[in-house]
Amino acid sequence: MQKQAIFQSKLLPYALVAPQLAIVLIFFYWPALQAVIQSFLLQDAFGLSTSFVWFENYIELFREPAYFEAVVRTFFFSFAIAISSLSFALLLAVMADKPLRGSMLYRTLLIWPYAVAPPVVGVLWIFMLHPSLGVISRYLRAAGVDWNPLLDGNQAAGLIILSAAWKQISYNFLFFLAGLQAIPKSVFEAAAIDGARPMRRFWTVTFPLLSPTIFFLLVINIVYAFFDTFGIIDTMTRGGPGTSTVTLVYKVYSDGLLGGNLGSSAAQSVVLMIMVIVLTGIQFRFVERKVTY
Amino acid sequence: MVEDEGIRRYVAHFILWIGIAIVAFPVYIAIIASTQDNALIANGQMSLLPGGHFFEVYYQTIFVGTSGSTREPVGNMMLNSLVMALAIAIGKIAISIISAYAIVYFRFPFRMSIFWIIFITLMLPVEVRIYPTYKIVADLHMLDSYAGLSLPLIASATATLLFRQFFMTVPDELLEASRIDGAGPLRFFWDTLLPLSRTNMAALFVILFILGWNQYLWPLLITTRDDMQTIQVGIRKMITTTDALTEWPIVMATAVLAMLPPVFVVVVMQKLFVRGLVETEK
Numbered sequence: 001m002q003k004q005a006i007f008q009s010k011l012l013p014y015a016l017v018a019p020q021l022a023i024v025l026i027f028f029y030w031p032a033l034q035a036v037i038q039s040f041l042l043q044d045a046f047g048l049s050t051s052f053v054w055f056e057n058y059i060e061l062f063r064e065p066a067y068f069e070a071v072v073r074t075f076f077f078s079f080a081i082a083i084s085s086l087s088f089a090l091l092l093a094v095m096a097d098k099p100l101r102g103s104m105l106y107r108t109l110l111i112w113p114y115a116v117a118p119p120v121v122g123v124l125w126i127f128m129l130h131p132s133l134g135v136i137s138r139y140l141r142a143a144g145v146d147w148n149p150l151l152d153g154n155q156a157a158g159l160i161i162l163s164a165a166w167k168q169i170s171y172n173f174l175f176f177l178a179g180l181q182a183i184p185k186s187v188f189e190a191a192a193i194d195g196a197r198p199m200r201r202f203w204t205v206t207f208p209l210l211s212p213t214i215f216f217l218l219v220i221n222i223v224y225a226f227f228d229t230f231g232i233i234d235t236m237t238r239g240g241p242g243t244s245t246v247t248l249v250y251k252v253y254s255d256g257l258l259g260g261n262l263g264s265s266a267a268q269s270v271v272l273m274i275m276v277i278v279l280t281g282i283q284f285r286f287v288e289r290k291v292t293y
Numbered sequence: 294m295v296e297d298e299g300i301r302r303y304v305a306h307f308i309l310w311i312g313i314a315i316v317a318f319p320v321y322i323a324i325i326a327s328t329q330d331n332a333l334i335a336n337g338q339m340s341l342l343p344g345g346h347f348f349e350v351y352y353q354t355i356f357v358g359t360s361g362s363t364r365e366p367v368g369n370m371m372l373n374s375l376v377m378a379l380a381i382a383i384g385k386i387a388i389s390i391i392s393a394y395a396i397v398y399f400r401f402p403f404r405m406s407i408f409w410i411i412f413i414t415l416m417l418p419v420e421v422r423i424y425p426t427y428k429i430v431a432d433l434h435m436l437d438s439y440a441g442l443s444l445p446l447i448a449s450a451t452a453t454l455l456f457r458q459f460f461m462t463v464p465d466e467l468l469e470a471s472r473i474d475g476a477g478p479l480r481f482f483w484d485t486l487l488p489l490s491r492t493n494m495a496a497l498f499v500i501l502f503i504l505g506w507n508q509y510l511w512p513l514l515i516t517t518r519d520d521m522q523t524i525q526v527g528i529r530k531m532i533t534t535t536d537a538l539t540e541w542p543i544v545m546a547t548a549v550l551a552m553l554p555p556v557f558v559v560v561v562m563q564k565l566f567v568r569g570l571v572e573t574e575k
Contacts, residue, residue: 004465007468007477012399012478013395013399013401014395017407020411020448020449020453021410023444023445027430027445028414028422031425035424088312095312096305100305106313109317111563112560114503115507115559116552117552119529127544128318128322132337133334134337166315166316171570178571234513253510269421269423269424276417
């Protein structure tokens with residue numbers, strides 16, 4: 001990772017890394033460290049004294065049923081979003097990979113939702129499926145569905161999953177298409193000569209060859225569902241009805257707004273930090289494999 | 294493909310158009326709603342065809358805002374978002390390219406430690422350090438300011454990695470040649486490396502601009518003044534909990550305006566966008 005041809009200078013390299021280093025230390029490491037320290041401290045009710053309490057904040061946190069529910073919910077949302085978005089995007093990518101007229105146009109028309117911000121996604125979908133004025137809700141009610149995501153927690157969760165998956169289709173589509181185009185066409189021809197029908201070709205040839213892409217996207221989608229759903233949830237349900245759409249990130253945010261327990265809020269942050277480290281670790285181990293694939 | 298398959302092709306076209314319809318429908322509804330009368334929408338009688346209020350709704354949205362007490366023209370919110378997005382995109386590129394330059398082209402104590410310090414920030418997204426970061430920005434008196442909106446987000450491990458990777462592929466002969474010409478490190482960077490990095494910078498800019506424009510959690514926390522709101526935060530505040538008071542045509546016009554710049558960038562600079570997206574994920 002080192003060049004042979006380099007410059008000699010004592011101070012210049014430090015001056016060049018200084019801006020990034022300053023921002024990273026002030027706005028990333030210092031607050032992260034604060035969160036870790038806070039998570040081991042307990043403040044008394046008046047904020048007058050703090051004491052070191054080891055893992056008490058964490059134990060309290062995991063004893064709190066609402067927190068445990070948020071953990072389960074976050075994982076459930078993540079997998080539901082990842083799987084629904086990935087399967088639909090894969091279907092579209094397999095279709096767009098065929099030698100079709102206008103395939104560039106299809107790509108353009110399918111990738112732009114990547115650019116729609118999560119809070120806007122939330123607004124778009126709640127408007128369509130709003131219980132009293134949504135254009136789709138009319139038909140749902142006409143079909144006899146008792147549709148009210150503002151009162152029914154399961155419907156609200158479904159709506160979040162649906163809209164978050166919708167936003168992620170374009171991203172997944174783009175990477176699936178790139179993955180499909182990287183598979184040499186001769187492989188399919190060989191399978192076809194062996195007499196494999198298209199469906200069989202997909203499951204025995206395409207799918208295994210695509211598995212690195214699928215795994216990579218699975219991780220990316222889970223990370224997305226963990227963090228980027230915040231904007232969708234905040235504009236759509238604000239965690240409600242009750243706490244039925246509160247995810248881990250949403251809980252850190254809303255608990256902090258209430259300004260309650262500093263130690264608990266810090267412990268929540270640290271738990272999230274550990275989850276990110278694990279997910280990033282998986283991602284990097286995998287990316288290394290992809291290079292040698 | 295081998296056995297050909299007229300019907301299969303039609304099926305493929307059909308499925309793709311269904312996909313496009315699903316992807317486009319929510320946005321179509323938003324555009325339609327932004328041309329209609331609020332009373333009609335509030336009664337649940339919105340038409341699925343364009344209404345006649347296009348100019349009036351967009352005029353009010355951009356220049357006036359909602360009729361609520363905390364009204365703020367969306368034009369101003371867009372300006373805030375634009376400043377923030379540009380500051381984030383340009384800032385990230387600028388500080389990443391110079392740190393990558395130092396790490397690749399110099400040997401100095403703690404070089405690798407610094408590289409790792411930057412790299413590990415990948416694992417510290419703003420969501421995991423929300424309130425401590427808020428506190429620091431508050432202590433630095435940067436709440437409700439453009440600096441507060443952009444500065445804490447300007448570090449970029451991804452961009453630094455990308456430039457480092459790119460610099461490693463630049464032939465050593467270039468440096469030797471410019472050294473013979475008497476160029477020092479800054480001259481070489483400016484005259485040789487920067488022009489070579491143009492495509493990478495452009496691809497990265499497209500992705501980072503979208504990322505910056507779409508920021509939500511951070512601006513939501515640190516802006517309290519209405520005139521510092523970004524459009525993503527502004528749209529959330531327009532939806533009142535008492536549904537009857539929400540002015541949906543304006544909300545939908547704001548949604549359309551919020552989507553316009555990033556979607557435009559994706560569609561018009563598609564090649565750069567795809568390149569940037571694929572490269573930043575490597």
